Amino acid sequence: MFELPSGAEIQSIIAVLKANTGFFIPEIYLSVLFMAVILVDLVTKGRKNNVLSITTLLGLLGSIYFIFQQHALPSGEIFFGMYVIDRYALFFKYFFVVSGIIAVIITMADEQFNREVKSMGEYYALIISMVIGMIMMASSGDLLMIFLSMELVSFSAYILTGYFKRNRRSSEAALKYLVYGAVSSGLMIYGFSLIYGLTAQTNLIKISAALAAHGYDPLIMILATLLILAGFGYKIGAVPFHFWSPDVYEGAPTPITAYLSVASKAAGFALLMRFFYIAVPRAALPVEDVMGIDWVALLIVLSIASMVYGNVVALWQKNVKRLLAYSSIAHAGYLLLGVLLRDALGTQATLFYLTSYFLMNFGAFYVVTLIANKTGSENLEDYRGLGRRMPIAGAALTVFLISLVGLPPTIGFIGKLMIFSALLAKGSLYIWLALIGVLTSVISLYYYMLIPLNMYLRDSEQPEEKSFNPGLIANILMSFLMILTLWFGLFFTPLSDFARYSSAMFGITLQ
Amino acid sequence: MEQLATIGLNHYLTISAILLCLGLFAVMTRKNAIVILMGVELILNAANINFLAFSKYNGSMQGVMFSLFVIVLAAAEAAIALAIVINIFKIFKSVDVSSIDSLKE
Numbered sequence: 067m068f069e070l071p072s073g074a075e076i077q078s079i080i081a082v083l084k085a086n087t088g089f090f091i092p093e094i095y096l097s098v099l100f101m102a103v104i105l106v107d108l109v110t111k112g113r114k115n116n117v118l119s120i121t122t123l124l125g126l127l128g129s130i131y132f133i134f135q136q137h138a139l140p141s142g143e144i145f146f147g148m149y150v151i152d153r154y155a156l157f158f159k160y161f162f163v164v165s166g167i168i169a170v171i172i173t174m175a176d177e178q179f180n181r182e183v184k185s186m187g188e189y190y191a192l193i194i195s196m197v198i199g200m201i202m203m204a205s206s207g208d209l210l211m212i213f214l215s216m217e218l219v220s221f222s223a224y225i226l227t228g229y230f231k232r233n234r235r236s237s238e239a240a241l242k243y244l245v246y247g248a249v250s251s252g253l254m255i256y257g258f259s260l261i262y263g264l265t266a267q268t269n270l271i272k273i274s275a276a277l278a279a280h281g282y283d284p285l286i287m288i289l290a291t292l293l294i295l296a297g298f299g300y301k302i303g304a305v306p307f308h309f310w311s312p313d314v315y316e317g318a319p320t321p322i323t324a325y326l327s328v329a330s331k332a333a334g335f336a337l338l339m340r341f342f343y344i345a346v347p348r349a350a351l352p353v354e355d356v357m358g359i360d361w362v363a364l365l366i367v368l369s370i371a372s373m374v375y376g377n378v379v380a381l382w383q384k385n386v387k388r389l390l391a392y393s394s395i396a397h398a399g400y401l402l403l404g405v406l407l408r409d410a411l412g413t414q415a416t417l418f419y420l421t422s423y424f425l426m427n428f429g430a431f432y433v434v435t436l437i438a439n440k441t442g443s444e445n446l447e448d449y450r451g452l453g454r455r456m457p458i459a460g461a462a463l464t465v466f467l468i469s470l471v472g473l474p475p476t477i478g479f480i481g482k483l484m485i486f487s488a489l490l491a492k493g494s495l496y497i498w499l500a501l502i503g504v505l506t507s508v509i510s511l512y513y514y515m516l517i518p519l520n521m522y523l524r525d526s527e528q529p530e531e532k533s534f535n536p537g538l539i540a541n542i543l544m545s546f547l548m549i550l551t552l553w554f555g556l557f558f559t560p561l562s563d564f565a566r567y568s569s570a571m572f573g574i575t576l577q
Numbered sequence: 578m579e580q581l582a583t584i585g586l587n588h589y590l591t592i593s594a595i596l597l598c599l600g601l602f603a604v605m606t607r608k609n610a611i612v613i614l615m616g617v618e619l620i621l622n623a624a625n626i627n628f629l630a631f632s633k634y635n636g637s638m639q640g641v642m643f644s645l646f647v648i649v650l651a652a653a654e655a656a657i658a659l660a661i662v663i664n665i666f667k668i669f670k671s672v673d674v675s676s677i678d679s680l681k682e
Contacts, residue, residue, distance in 0.1 A: 210643055217650050221657055228661055234679050237668050240661045241677060245613055248654060249604050252620035255647060256597055259627035259640075266635040268643065313680040 239317025254297025301334030324431030372399030451526030589630030
């Protein structure tokens with residue numbers, strides 16, 4: 067049925083692969099680092115020291131150099147359309163590497179690891195493999211590559227979630243994550259197979275060309291879109307694919323919770339935007355959609371549901387990690403508002419919002435980790451009187467929470483402002499979406515402010531009032547994130563310029 | 578009758594749709610973690626049948642490639658899933674997902 071390629075063809079394929087390797091250096095470097103960390107673990111086995119984490123940290127820092135080199139490269143497809151190099155992917159490469167670094171730093175500060183596990187073993191290697199997977203997610207130009215990279219991220223994340231093997235909650239979280247993840251990726255593959263059936267292509271740009279040239283059955287298209295959204299929606303944690311997230315966020319080790327809530331979600335958004343913007347461009351479609359329902363309409367429903375559900379259910383949460391889990395569902399809703407605009411302004415706003423979410427969410431989880439080290443608890447009640455006992459941590463957490471609400475003068479305010487103003491610029495229906503966004507932000511004010519309320523205005527029931535000091539490095543990182551949150555809230559131009567610079571995707575020109 | 582006599586694309590697609598529904602049914606109704614994972618395998622194989630059938634009738638090679646990768650990743654996923662389920666069994670003495678509920682609202 068299929069012809070075998072001739073010798074000359076094979077030679078030319080090998081030549082292309084060789085030529086394209088130069089565009090793939092950061093990924094190769096990180097893969098080598100992954101293996102190096104496993105080797106280092108083998109050599110230092112049994113010893114409790116920081117060799118592994120320092121190696122990982124320096125290795126990840128080194129990869130920033132190779133990513134920086136890629137600014138000089140022209141955007142284009144490599145490896146026969148499997149992989150894409152463009153400024154959009156570059157933004158996410160920085161994003162994931164830096165979030166990997168911060169996840170490692172939070173892990174070094176977390177004392178729970180000393181109690182729960184004997185050795186850090188594969189932990190750091192898996193964090194690196196997640197970084198590689200997410201970088202590939204952001205740069206994939208083919209359905210096959212999307213599938214492979216998503217599974218690479220998911221598999222590493224399942225193991226990391228259940229890393230506390232003897233801990234009931236961690237193991238249970240891993241099981242739940244696994245079951246939901248496996249089902250939703252299975253549905254996504256089924257959706258991919260339908261798209262492949264419609265177009266006979268797996269490359270995103272060729273899919274879009276085939277859809278425009280031959281037309282399609284709108285019913286099958288909407289079915290495929292729904293199934294694919296199950297996979298992407300699971301990664302970004304949007305309603306109604308969010309069921310795993312509160313349990314997983316509560317049960318997983320805190321650094322992994324932070325990592326999943328920021329990096330894995332951003333990877334989902336990177337993929338979502340690239341897939342829908344390039345493969346299913348709305349304007350180019352010749353056929354009328356079923357009752358006007360297309361992926362934009364589906365994303366509008368997802369976005370509203372996420373904002374309302376996340377913010378309302380968070381009101382009743384007593385566990386801070388669970389509260390932040392619901393807040394991250396709500397933030398997926400805000401981010402979707404930027405995605406569904408599918409224009410340059412919306413993309414810029416989404417990228418900016420992701421950066422702001424990165425700073426404030428990592429900051430909040432870092433402080434929660436430090437507080438849990440000292441008090442051994444993540445309950446809201448146990449935060450009473452902490453503001454006086456941990457002055458820097460209390461101030462930092464308050465700043466991060468103000469930023470999560472979206473109040474000035476923080477980066478969260480600028481992020482929300484950019485998304486809402488992009489919505490207003492589009493007009494008509496989108497103004498209502500902006501209104502819902504603003505109203506749900508007001509609801510979120512209540513539950514976020516419960517934490518500073520407990521920290522500063524309510525006294526602890528225990529009489530002892532000794533002050534905690536989380537240590538110099540922790541204080542420096544915490545203050546660093548806090549100052550960045552405030553700094554970019556006032557001087558946001560470089561960051562928003564970078565977001566605009568990065569909103570150039572290969573294969574489509576956004577207006 | 579003639580339509581039934583020769584096996585065409587529709588037959589493959591029907592089989593795969595039935596497999597998908599059976600897989601989803603297993604995932605949603607079963608309580609045993611192992612059976613849920615079997616349901617996931619059914620879903621993946623439904624997609625595989627689709628890919629192979631489309632590949633046969635499109636004449637393009639990508640579907641075959643895709644299904645090969647799906648098979649490999651399904652095996653990897655099963656390995657990780659079983660490791661997690663074994664760990665769950667050690668801790669909870671059960672693989673019944675309804676009894677594994679220490680994380681709650």
